[in-house]
Amino acid sequence: MSIQNNYKEIKNQLPESVQLVAVSKTHPVSSIQEVYDLGQRVFGENKVQELVEKYPLLPKDIQWHIIGHLQTNKVKYIAEFVDTIQSIDSEKLLKEVNKEAGKHNRKIKVLLQVKIAEEDTKFGLEIEEAKSLFEKFVTGEFENIEITGLMGMATFTEDESQIKKEFSVLKNLFDQLNQTRKLETLSMGMSDDFPIAIECGANSVRVGSAIFGRRDYSI
Numbered sequence: 001m002s003i004q005n006n007y008k009e010i011k012n013q014l015p016e017s018v019q020l021v022a023v024s025k026t027h028p029v030s031s032i033q034e035v036y037d038l039g040q041r042v043f044g045e046n047k048v049q050e051l052v053e054k055y056p057l058l059p060k061d062i063q064w065h066i067i068g069h070l071q072t073n074k075v076k077y078i079a080e081f082v083d084t085i086q087s088i089d090s091e092k093l094l095k096e097v098n099k100e101a102g103k104h105n106r107k108i109k110v111l112l113q114v115k116i117a118e119e120d121t122k123f124g125l126e127i128e129e130a131k132s133l134f135e136k137f138v139t140g141e142f143e144n145i146e147i148t149g150l151m152g153m154a155t156f157t158e159d160e161s162q163i164k165k166e167f168s169v170l171k172n173l174f175d176q177l178n179q180t181r182k183l184e185t186l187s188m189g190m191s192d193d194f195p196i197a198i199e200c201g202a203n204s205v206r207v208g209s210a211i212f213g214r215r216d217y218s219i
Contacts (some may be wrong), residue, residue, distance in 0.1 A: 003034050014205070019185070020199055021065050021086075023208030025050065029057045031212055036062065044086070044206055048074040055081060059111045062170060067151075067206055071121045076103075079196060084109040086151040086187055086206075089123045091133055108144065111151040111187055111219035116166040118155050127173055138181050149185030149204075150174050154193055163193050167200035174201070192208040 001009070007022075011012040014020055015029060024032045025046040032043060036059060045051040046068030054080040055064065063083035072169050079100035088094050088110045099202045115124030125133065127214065130150070137147045154163040167188050189197025191210035 002165075003031055004038060004211070005210060007035055007038050007040065008209055010109075010207055013195065016202055019204040020169070021067065021204060021206045022157075022211055022218070023190075023206050023207065025214065027208075027212045029054055032058060034212065036163065037044070044084075044208075048077050051082075052077050075100045079105075079108065080104050083109060084111065084200075086111040087113045087123065088133075088138065088147075089113045089115075089125055089186075091129075091136075094133060094145065098142040099143045106144070107146050109146050109148045111185060112147060112150045113151045114170055116152040116154060116169050118162070118166075130173065131177070134180070135175050147183075148152065149183045149187060150177070151185075151187040153190070154188070160196060163196050164200055167197055167202070171201040 002027060006133050011020065019042060021042050021044040022035050023044040028035060032054065041061060042063045042065065044065040044067040051064060051066065062194065064081065065084045065086050066078065066082055067086045069089065070085060070093060074095055075096045085097060097108055099108060112130045113124045114130050116128060134147060150170055154166040157163065170188060171186065173181060177183060185204050186202050187204040187206065188200065188202035189205040191207050194205040194207060
């Protein structure tokens with residue numbers, strides 16, 4: 001199917017209350033523009049270099065999200081324009097984002113990435129680390145960032161019960177933190193498991209291949 005048909009099919013599956021982050025990593029500017037022209041405004045990229053190359057070539061009302069592992073030395077390249085960093089997986093990174101946001105007199109929205117998968121390959125904070133960072137934020141330690149929610153990735157498996165269990169762990173943490181300070185975003189679910197994520201309480205999903213098709217690694 002075409003990108004246009006793919007996009008419409010995904011949108012039809014999402015409740016109005018669920019944000020779609022169209023994951024455009026490794027896909028060309030022309031494909032992003034095609035989805036933008038259908039009304040999509042929130043796009044996700046994994047790599048800073050790729051985002052920095054695409055940013056000047058696309059409309060400025062796009063809300064760019066970094067969803068991949070972010071190195072502290074790369075934050076400065078996106079601090080001026082990135083809307084949300086979904087992959088805060090250490091206090092060191094959070095401090096760097098806070099510092100670079102301050103240089104541009106802006107607040108950057110961030111999500112704490114929590115490790116919920118049993119796989120060792122996934123980045124993320126342990127639950128207690130996430131609670132500690134959130135507490136520091138609430139008490140005013142990071143004045144140039146806004147923690148707006150949590151992000152997590154489930155284990156890549158066909159075992160739906162395991163996926164649900166992992167997503168439920170993140171939803172429970174979200175609900176706990178939400179009692180201290182109102183959170184907006186629970187980012188769970190990708191092309192393969194977003195319906196389960198929504199069932200478990202996600203209000204933001206990150207969908208790439210189901211919209212754009214197989215990734216073009218030649219760009």
